[in-house]
Each structure stands twice: as C-alpha cells, then as structure tokens.
Amino acid sequence: MNHRHFMRLFLIILVTGFAVSSNAQELKEQLTREKEFDAQVNPSNLKEWMKLLSSHPHHVGSPWDKKNAEFISSQFASWGYKSRIEEFYVLFPTPKTRLLEMTSPQKFTARLTEPVLPEDATSNQIDEQLPTYNAYSADGDVTAELVYVNYGVPKDYEILAEYGIDVKGKIVIARYGGSWRGIKPKVAFEHGAVGCVIYSDPKEDGYYQGDAYPEGAFRSEEGAQRGSVADTPVYSGDPLTPFIAATKDARRLSIKDAPTIMKIPVLPISYADAIPLLKSLGGPVAPETWRGALPFTYHLGPGKSIVHLKLEFNWDIKPIYDVIAEIQGSVFPDEWVIRGNHHDAWVNGASDPVSGQVAMMEEARSIGELVKKGWKPKRTVVYCAWDGEEPGLLGSSEWVEAHADELTAKAVVYINSDANGRGFLSAGGSQSLRHFVNEISKEVLDPEKNVTVYERLRAKLLLGGSPDQKKAALEKQEFQISPLGSGSDFTPFLQHLGIASLDIGFGGEDNGGSYHSIYDSFDHYLRFSDSDFSYGKALAEIGGHAMIHVSDADYIPFRFTDFSDAVKRYMNEIAATTDEMREQSSARNRMIDDHIYFQASDPKKFLYTPAKDDLVPYLDFSMLQNAVARVQSSASAYASALDGFKESGRTLSKEKTTTLNHMLINSERVLTVKSGLPRRPWYTHAIYAPGFYTGYGVKTLPGIREAVEERNWKEAEQQIAVVSSALDAFSANVTAAAKILKGE
Amino acid sequence: MNHRHFMRLFLIILVTGFAVSSNAQELKEQLTREKEFDAQVNPSNLKEWMKLLSSHPHHVGSPWDKKNAEFISSQFASWGYKSRIEEFYVLFPTPKTRLLEMTSPQKFTARLTEPVLPEDATSNQIDEQLPTYNAYSADGDVTAELVYVNYGVPKDYEILAEYGIDVKGKIVIARYGGSWRGIKPKVAFEHGAVGCVIYSDPKEDGYYQGDAYPEGAFRSEEGAQRGSVADTPVYSGDPLTPFIAATKDARRLSIKDAPTIMKIPVLPISYADAIPLLKSLGGPVAPETWRGALPFTYHLGPGKSIVHLKLEFNWDIKPIYDVIAEIQGSVFPDEWVIRGNHHDAWVNGASDPVSGQVAMMEEARSIGELVKKGWKPKRTVVYCAWDGEEPGLLGSSEWVEAHADELTAKAVVYINSDANGRGFLSAGGSQSLRHFVNEISKEVLDPEKNVTVYERLRAKLLLGGSPDQKKAALEKQEFQISPLGSGSDFTPFLQHLGIASLDIGFGGEDNGGSYHSIYDSFDHYLRFSDSDFSYGKALAEIGGHAMIHVSDADYIPFRFTDFSDAVKRYMNEIAATTDEMREQSSARNRMIDDHIYFQASDPKKFLYTPAKDDLVPYLDFSMLQNAVARVQSSASAYASALDGFKESGRTLSKEKTTTLNHMLINSERVLTVKSGLPRRPWYTHAIYAPGFYTGYGVKTLPGIREAVEERNWKEAEQQIAVVSSALDAFSANVTAAAKILKGE
Secondary structure, eight states: OOHHHHHHHHHHHHHOOOOOOOHHHHHHHHHHHHHHHHHHOOHHHHHHHHHHHTSSOOOTTSHHHHHHHHHHHHHHHHTTOEEEEEEEEEEEEEEEEEEEEEEESSOEEOOOOOOOOTTOTTTTOGGGSOOSOEETOOOEEEEEEEEEOTTOOHHHHHHHHHTTOOOTTOEEEEESOSSOTTHHHHHHHHTTOSEEEEEOOHHHHSTTTSOBTTTSSBOOTTOOOOEEOOOTTTOOSOTTOTTSOOOTTOOOOOGGGOTTSOSSOEEEEOHHHHHHHHHTOOSSBOOGGGOOSSSSOOBOOOSSOEEEEEEEEEEEEEEEEEEEEEEOOSSEEEEEEEEEEEOOOSSSOIIIIIIHHHHHHHHHHHHHHHHHTTOOOSEEEEEEEESOHHHHSHHHHHHHHHTHHHHHHHEEEEEEEOOOOSEEEEEEEOGGGHHHHHHHHTTSBOTTTSSBHHHHHHHHHHHHSOHHHHHHHHTTOOOOOBOOOSSSTHHIIIIIIOOOEEEEEEEESOOOSOTTSTTOSHHHHHHHSOTTOHHHHHHHHHHHHHHHHHHHOSSOOOOHHHHHHHHHHHHHHHHHHHHHHHHHHHHHHHHHHTTHHHHHSOTTTTOOOOOOOOOOOOOOOHHHHHHHHHHHHHHHHHHHHHHHHHHHTOOOOHHHHHHHHHHHHHHHHTTBOTTOBTTBTTOOBSSEEEOTTTTTSEEESHHHHHHHHTTOHHHHHHHHHHHHHHHHHHHHHHHHHHHHHTTO | OOHHHHHHHHHHHHHOOOOOOOHHHHHHHHHHHHHHHHHHOOHHHHHHHHHHHTSSOOOTTSHHHHHHHHHHHHHHHHTTOEEEEEEEEEEEEEEEEEEEEEEESSOEEOOOOOOOOTTOTTTTOGGGSOOSOEETOOOEEEEEEEEEOTTOOHHHHHHHHHTTOOOTTOEEEEESOSSOTTHHHHHHHHTTOSEEEEEOOHHHHSTTTSOBTTTSSBOOTTOOOOEEOOOTTTOOSOTTOTTSOOOTTOOOOOGGGOTTSOSSOEEEEOHHHHHHHHHTOOSSBOOGGGOOSSSSOOBOOOSSOEEEEEEEEEEEEEEEEEEEEEEOOSSEEEEEEEEEEEOOOSSSOIIIIIIHHHHHHHHHHHHHHHHHTTOOOSEEEEEEEESOHHHHSHHHHHHHHHTHHHHHHHEEEEEEEOOOOSEEEEEEEOGGGHHHHHHHHTTSBOTTTSSBHHHHHHHHHHHHSOHHHHHHHHTTOOOOOBOOOSSSTHHIIIIIIOOOEEEEEEEESOOOSOTTSTTOSHHHHHHHSOTTOHHHHHHHHHHHHHHHHHHHOSSOOOOHHHHHHHHHHHHHHHHHHHHHHHHHHHHHHHHHHTTHHHHHSOTTTTOOOOOOOOOOOOOOOHHHHHHHHHHHHHHHHHHHHHHHHHHHTOOOOHHHHHHHHHHHHHHHHTTBOTTOBTTBTTOOBSSEEEOTTTTTSEEESHHHHHHHHTTOHHHHHHHHHHHHHHHHHHHHHHHHHHHHHTTO
16 A cells, blocks of 8 residues: 555544444434435436536536536535535647548548437537547548458457458558447557547447437437547546646646557547448458448458548647535544546537436435435535546546545545436446445335336346356345446546445446437437436435445445455456466467468468467466455454444444544555556556556456466566555455454 | 068068178278279369359259250260159249238338349349249238248247237248248248248348459349248158159149148348338337348337238149169169259259259269279169259159159168358268268368368368367367258158268358359359369269268278267257256246346336246156167177177178178168158158258257257157157167177
C-alpha cells in the first residue's frame, strides 16, 4: 500500500471513540427507514428531469452541459444537501475538418451526418450537436489502401498475418464491437497503420439485432457512434494532467507528449458510409467470424480501395462542472459514502447518462426526505454528478486526483451508475461487496414480475447463464458480481486510489442502437427503454438501500471470504491459461515441424503457416499460492470472529469501532501497489484493471495476467511477487480486524 | 436376416471349391497392377467427357438424358465391358403452373427464373431447362398468411410454440439448410401448414460465404435450388412402386396413395424472390440463430404478409436409363463388386453428377485396359451409371428392387460416388470397411500437396477436426468413416438389402452455390472447382484401387473390430442421450414449477412457458449391451484367427474360401431386419438409416435412437430387442467365419 495513506488513516483511527448500538435494534430501524425511503421514490420525477436534462445536447463545453450541472446542483441544495460545483479545465478536442473519401476504384465521399427524423424531436438540433467523431484522435491527412481488420484487436492481426496481410502504411477499417473502441486505433498504430475508420456494422447493433430506428430501437443506416479514443487503459482523466487535478493553473503536458492521445487519425462512420468502402475491397474473403450483416461478401483487402482521411481538430481547453453534494455524517463524519453518475452526454444522452442520473437524483431526493424527517446518517453521504465522463472519465478522475489524500483517508465505498434500462440487475465491483449486493437485491422488487430483483436475476442465470452460473444458481449460491474494468466513473476511485467500488444498473430487455448517437433521445428512451421509469425507481432503490446500509452500518459490510474465493479463482485461471498456452504452443510447433499447416491449407487461399511460438516455461506460482492461502485463512478468521462477536452480544467502544472500520476500509487500499502496473503507474490496484488491450474489459490480477498473455515470462514472475506482497498486506490487515472483534 | 436370402447364399457356398494363392504373391501382383492402373488414368478424358455430358440439360425424360446413357454405355462397351441399358418407368412430375405472389401488405409476384449469364455458356438453354421446382410437391392452390420457420425442422416448431406461433392453415417459408429439403414440407404438413416455400438464404451458399456468381462461385440473387421432396426416408425409388421394380407393367400405387409424395405444395425460390416476402413479415423478431444474411430484420410473422401459392404438375410416367457394364470374374463370377455414380442431373449438372461420373468412367476405362493387358479379376466387376438419382434415387432403387434376389446372393460390396471436387477425401460407409478405406487412401497421392490422401486428411483433422478427431489423428489412429444416411445411390444397396457400401469423393476446397441450379455448368466447374481434373484423377484412383482390391482379394477385406467399436459407440451415445434427456426434462419441469421461465422472460416479447415434459424412464439396455459384448468378442476372435491364419502360411480350399467369403459378405446382410424399421419397412438395416426427420443425415441404430428422440419409450425397448437379435446373428456369422480360418 501507499505509506502516506496508511499513516493518515492511522491518525484518524487514534482520535475517535464511541460505543455502537446493538445489531438487532439497528436492523429494525434500518428496515423501517428503507420502507420510508421506498415510499418516497417517484418515477414521475425521473421522467420530468430526463425530459429537461436531455432536451438539448449537453456535451463538455456546451451551454446545456453547464445548465444541467447548475440545475442538478440547485436540486440537491433544495433537498437539504450542501451542494457545490467544482470546475476543472480539460483538453477537449472538437472537429474542425472531417473528410473521408474513396479515391479508387471509384469516387465516394462519406456523408458523416445523422439525418433529422420527424419521429425524434431533438434530432433537428443540428447546430448544438457535436458531429460524429472520436475525441482524442490525432490530426491527420492520409491517403492509403484500405484493409478490413474485423474488430481490430491483437488476435485479428495474427489472423491477417496468416493471410500475409500487413497494415503498415495502410488505413484500417474496423467494426465496432469486440473491444472498447480506443483499442482499435491503438493496435492499428502499433502495427504501422496510418489511419483508422470505425464503422457500426448492423450485425452488432443494427437491423440484424432488431428493427432499425425509427421503426425499432436499433441503429439505422446513417447512425454513427461517437466516442473517445483516449488511451484510458494508461490513465483516465484529462490527457494533459495525469496524476494531478486539471486546475486552471495546473502544469500540463504538451499535446504531442500526452501518452493517451491517439497517434493516428480515427473516425467513426455509419454503415451507409462504410458500404462503398467495404464493398470495393479486394483480397481474400474474410474468415467467417469476421463477417457482419451487410449484404455482400466481406473481403480483407488491400489492393483495390484507396481511401483519403483528413481530420483536424480544435484542441481547446474547456471547463467541466462536477456537482458535489453532501450530508454530513452524525457519528463518523470523516467516513464518506460516495455515490456518482455522470451528467454529460455525447449529444442528448437520454439513456447515457440521463437515465442513471435521474435515478440517482431521485434516490438523493428521497434520502434528503428521510433526513428532513429526522434521520441522521452516521457517515457522511456524498452525491456526485460528474461532467466529462464521455471523453475519458474527466470529471471523476480530476476530482479524485484533486482530493486524493482526503479520499484515501475518508472514502468508505464508491457506488457508481450510468445508463439504466429495463431488465435485470447488473452489478460489478470489489469482490468483498458481493454478499452486500446480494442482500440489497433481495430487498427490492422487480417491477415487471413482482419477485425480488435477486429472484429475477437468478431465474435469468438458471435459464441463460454459463454452466457455472447455472450450477451456482441451482445450488442457490449468491450471484457473482463482475470484477470491474473500465468504461465509467468508478475507475479513478477503485483503480487509482483503491476505494472499494460498486457499479449498478438494470438492463438486458431494452437493447437498441442509439448509443452515442443523436437518437439517444427522450423520444427513443420513452418508446424503447424503461418507458414508465419503473426500473429507474428500482435503481434508485438499489442505490438508496446501499447508501443507507453503508452510511448507517456499525461495521462496513465487507465479506472477505468472497474476495478470497475470487482471488483464488483468478489465480487458478491464470495458471490454467499458462498450461493451455504451453500445450497449444508445443502442439502448434510440432505441427509446423510436421508440415501439417502446409498440408491442410488450400493452395488457392494463400494461407501462410504461422511462425513457431517460443516455449512456455513453468512459472513459479508458489509465492502467490501461499499468499492466497493466507488471504483465505485471514478471511475465514474474520468471518468467524464477526459471527462470534454478533452472537456474544458484546459491543465495541467508539474508538475500537472506528479502528475496526478503518481497517475494513483499508482492506481495499492495501491491494494497491505504489509503483502501479508495469508501463501504467497510474493504475495501482493489484487485483482489477481495465485490460491494456481490452479497454473496458477487466483483467484480474492484471500485472500477472497480462504478462502471461503477452508471453513476458520474466515480468509474470516479478508480478507474482508484487501481487503476493499486496495480498499479504491484505491478510495482515484483515487478521488485525479479526483480533479487534475477538477483543484481543 | 431375410431367410430366403440366407438359403440362397448357403446353396452357392456348397457348389464351389478352389485353393487360393498365397497372400504375399497376391500383394505383390496387386501393387504392380495398381501402378499400371494409375498410369492409365488421364485427366483430359474427364474434361472431354464432362464437356459433352454437361453440354445440355439432362434430367429424367429429357433427350440428353437418354443420349448420355447411350454414350456412356457405348464407351463401356468400347473398353471391353458387357454393357447394357436397363429401363424403368417412373413417375416424374414436371411443372405446369408455378405462381407465387404476395397479395398483402403489397403486391409482388415472384419471378421464379434464373437469368441467362454471358459468362455461362449453357445458361441460355432455356427451352431445355427444367424450371425451378420441387419434384413430388403436391398440386395446390392456397392463399394464407406467411410464417418464417427457419430451417423448418421439428426443433424450430418447438421454438415457434414458445412464441405462441402456430402454422396451422398458414404457408411457411423455410430457408435451405439444416436438414434435407424434403423434411421441411413434411414437418410443415405435420404441423398443419397448407403450403411451403423454401428459399436459398445468402448465409448458406450466397454472398455471405463468398463472391456470388459469375464473379465468384456462390449462389447469386436469383439462383434457386431445384430438388426432390419425395419422402425418401420412407423409401427411395419411384413413389408408385415401393419394394418392386418400376417395369412397364408393374402394379402401381395411385398417386394419391403414394406415401412419399408430399401432401402440400412446395416451391423453391431465390432470395431475390424471398426478400419482399420476408421483409414484410410482422410478428416477433426471429431468434439470433434463425437470422440469415439478408439486410433487414428477420421476423417470424404471421400477421402482415399474405401469400398465394399455386402449383400444378404434369404427373407423367417417364423412362429412365440405367447403364450396367460388367466384366465377368475369373474365379468367383457370382461374387459381384459393384461401383456406381448417377448420370442424370437437374440441369446441366457439371458438378452434380458429371464430375463423379467422368471419374468413374475413367476408372472403368483404366480397369478395362488392365483386362485387355491380361488381368483377370477374380470377382465380377459391375459398373453402373444410374439415371433418376435426382428425383429420388430412382434408377438405383428400381434396379436394386428388380435384382434383389440376385444382389442379395452375389453382391460383395457397393461403392458409390457422386459430385466430386477439390480438397480432401470424404468417405462414408459400412464400418467394417474403415480399415480398407484407410489403406486405399495411403496408396493415392493428393494432387496439390504431394503427400498421400491419407496424410492430407490427417492434417486437416489435426487442425480443424472435432476434439475427438484431433485426438485420434494425434495418436495416428486410422480416420473414421462416417456412417451413411442417404442422398445418393448407396441407399437401396446398403439400407434396403444390407450390402456393405462405401461412398467416396473429394471436396472442401471448392465450396460454391451452383447446386441444383442452371449454373452448375462446365464453365462454373472449370473456374471454381477441380479445374485440372486432378481430383477427378484422384477419385478414379481411389475407386479403381478399391475395385482392384476387392475383386482380387482372397478374403473380402472387412475388419469387424472397427464395426464393433462403432456399434458400441452408437449404443453409448444413445444411452447418454437418454440420460441427458432425463436430466434436462426434470430440470426443465422443476423450473416450470418454480415459475423460472415466467420470471426470466421479457413481458414485451410474449414468450410462453414451455409445456412440462413427461419424465424419461430408465431403459433396459442390458440386452443390447450383452449383444454388443458378443459382437466385440466375435470380432476380436475373427481378427486373431485371420492373423494366425496369415502367419501359419496355410491355404484354404476353394470350397472353404468361398464359404468363408460368403460368410464375410453375409456379415452385412444379417444386420438387416425382415420387418424393417417401425413405420418404414423398406428400410431394413438395423445399424444405419437416413433419419426420419433429417433426410440425408444418418441415424445409427435407428430403431432405438429415433424411438428415444421421439420419446417413444416402449418402442425403444422393443427395438433394443430387435437390434440385439440382429447383432447376435452377426456375432454367430463372424464366429463361424473365424472357425473356418482356424481350421475348425
């Protein structure tokens, strides 16, 4: 862990003292409070606020972005919160020139516009809309042959190599999907491409999935997906101010030195604009899994299509407005329970982020009502409406960097939400919070089926889950919560500072294709998503109950045995991956030696025999295995101690309670590594990180796992030591917490 | 087995006597002979004959069909064969009226024509071409709502039921694929549909797979697939003369009583004709696995599209011309080694069947040359060029029925081929022939890679096979040959009479979409398939070596341990299926009781909870297990006896040799069951049958397997007894053969 953080916590622990009330009494009060809370939540507020907040485009730097922040802040104030707006100044490029044309075999110029639809009232706000573009693309003016690279992830380039296709000096066209979008230009650049076009294939979110807008919810012919391509797996937040807050006078990197800005021009397009490009590609027919839903044969290129891509941006510094609203804790004011959802959008953003934002607002309003009626949360409750999430988690990251020391000392947990929809609870987060989330999900009713959210999710897992999920659901085990990668504002909290985090939301029954387009509108949301805001209410209840629980609990509700189970599983996965890689590499090498690739291949398809792999050594996992064993035993010891303590009816002094809770809070902090992950020191969490080559997708035990995946065996062994040491700190901390409960 | 057959064999066994030559000498001579054979095979003959045979449409009843038969027969005669044409008179309907139109929501009339292409020289022979239609469709004139049924197999109707969709009184539209085409109208009729349209989705063999014709090899917009929909899983051959030859004066069923003629009108169409119909369908969005490659959302219907289908046929009796060419055996003239390939096509049929036909012709010519040079095959060699395969294996089935007694007595083995292409050996057949096929495949060189056909197939299995196939190939086990279902002329031989059969061909590198269209032409074949006829040569060599081996071998080369392994595997598969069904049914029933389907379902998608299953009883497999154990021990005993015999250097008298060989031949006959399969007595083989609901796809141990799949538990147990008794006859026969070798 970070030594500075530990000392600070230690000091806080020393200065407080108080005897906590009994658990039974506490529980009863809490149930009453939750009932009062639920009675407050009113879906019509959500609808009214969504209509207002999404009535105009409200991206970073737009007038409506600021207006929304001011509205939200004033609302919080009216509900009894101490509310303020914190401003930061971030690099936010917007397009000056966007040109994509094909010069050969025929001339074609991409339209790059999403049409106004009479069925969509806000689609005509053309002057206020950001055009379709990828933020943090490089400026560029390139003309080159085009190559289709499927999703554009590293594996795809291995397959291209088997066809003898190199993208060096070429422009690549990738389809959306298969990874976070920013991975596509990054990997293209690594392979020598000079430009990248990303298009929305109807297979992913268009007519292949369902009727296109405005008939249905899915992406139409000319719909395109805006989005950031900043390299957030290196750090999130303003590209010019890593590690520090983007205050007015902050010391900034120059744009050319900012490592998270893409090095080649990147442009997102609709499939209407992609069709002429793809259709004219020569070269081999794309392998089956690469084919989308457009009505022609997908070829890989290159050879026939020559494309000209010219992009220029206004590289402006823009203000962003985070709304921060607090209710002071009555007993532990220096323990903060933090809740957040962003408010900025790419365009009107009714779903992303307003659907989540309005649920959080109604949750906050209802909590405000409880406080007005006399409830005094023991801990400080902090609601945050972030700006600048879309370009790269700017608002949350800068705020976290600005308040790093205070947050390290005080943050108990961070609970995030984002776009919300109709369907099933989706919950990710720190594994110590798994039991907590399960408990909350048993308290909230699913609005469609009149069973609990927990029961409905279990039904889904029973019918449609993976074999492991089915088995677990049959055995009535608690559901798993996914470890967190990135893609929303939990990242700086969890992965930069080591604050236990949750990400919650509903969805799965409202799939569509309005994401990051002008059609993510109030009209679209009302027709195709959570039309009556009943899942907005459910989210407010899940979030509200979580906030009430944590802010009022005697002991922070972590269950470390869930964490130890998860870590053991992650370790075993990596060990199994290593074994599989070893077997595959040796089988593959043997087949190359035996000319099997040559013999099996079709001479008319020009497939190249792959290169031989280096052999996969046996790694020494023993240090990690021992560390995990100690985590398991300390987690069990804590669980027994807690049970024993509850049964005994004993109480702890306020001083001991505070000491205990800070140890609990600290259990996530100690999982961070001061030096951070290899080549990305901003990411300090040893257990969870966004994948360097997946973007949003999580890598657990990332230092080890990515070293293995990259075949960097030396680094894998180094990282085994690093992670083991973080886990040992965890075990020591949890063992100490157990001792307090046992009165030792 | 059929008692009559047995007595006949027994008599033949008694009347012969001769001492066979030693194995070593035999082997040497055979290798020399094969070399001489290979030197004969000349690809340019194949090309010349293909050009001629495919120069005009040559379907049943066409002038060119007869001309081709006469040409083939005269060629055989010129190569030294005693060649004749055998005629039969079969029901062969051709279209009089074909009308498919949509009357609502808009008016559309299907074109139902494949356009002439300048790139395809024979595509303009419009007057000679059969239009696109399905032979043995019913006459009909129906107007009804349209429902999309995916592939139209039974499982698809279960899924429709979950959406609450019933096809009763409706017209269904199914895509080609997923089963043999005749299953689609049959299952539609069983579910109450009044008409059936089958279209070629570009996902299956159009632009999704590769560039469309004439640019590439795949089916184009207006290409359609002709084909028979006679219910051949009930019997193959002329629908009016099951069990008997369709001679001029044969007693015929009336058309309305013929069980294999479809009961509803059926029409195949192109996707250009299907698009307006599918696009206008209302109702739920089709599940993901049902979606093809057309550029719109696939809906299930019904509700919007009303379709009018009117079909009338000329129900004519037409002559068919089987070419039968023989070379008399020098030692065992009453043991026939039979080789066949059909000559009729749907249109020009360069690939199907001419590519196989010309390879067989060159094989026969080369064997004729060996004979001219002095080789005297011990057994009688019979080459057959079948007519009427396309409408329902008419030529082969009628010939088999005409000569049933003689074939039962004399046929050693039947070796079939059909369309041939570029790539890998594909071999199916009686499992006792597995080792034999493996041996032959090691004698022939793959023309592209200069390794043996065996090695190339192994390379393919190593890289692209199933896990079982990969494992087997790694361990250098012999490759499996697939058990045979139907779809070509082996069916009457193997499954009606119990003659050990093989089906051989090359392919896998020449995929395309010309099947059963006017574009299956010489031009198409030359551009996209085995352009230099080197795989035609390879097929001639595989077929020729097989013919030389079997016609000259001392002992018919069956390896019964391969058969016993296979039967054991089939039995275990069925037992495992039963266990899985039991578990699935009980899990599903429990979930229905627990309202899990209700809880998990999307209320906006109207998915119905499935009905509860009956429980799956534990079946008594012990009789079958014991019978299989006896098969295993008799097969092993035969293998040891043969090894011992070879090592001993002993010889058998001609009488004993004949007795032994007839026991060997008989090993396949005894696997037939006199009463046939339940509800389809024409199919007598207890081990292999085309699936009642798959058509071409095989069902092994069909009596038991299909009873289990249909949840007819009583019949499953009855069939266990039936199959066990056939297996016991096999064991007794093979044990007796072993005794002869051991001199007992």
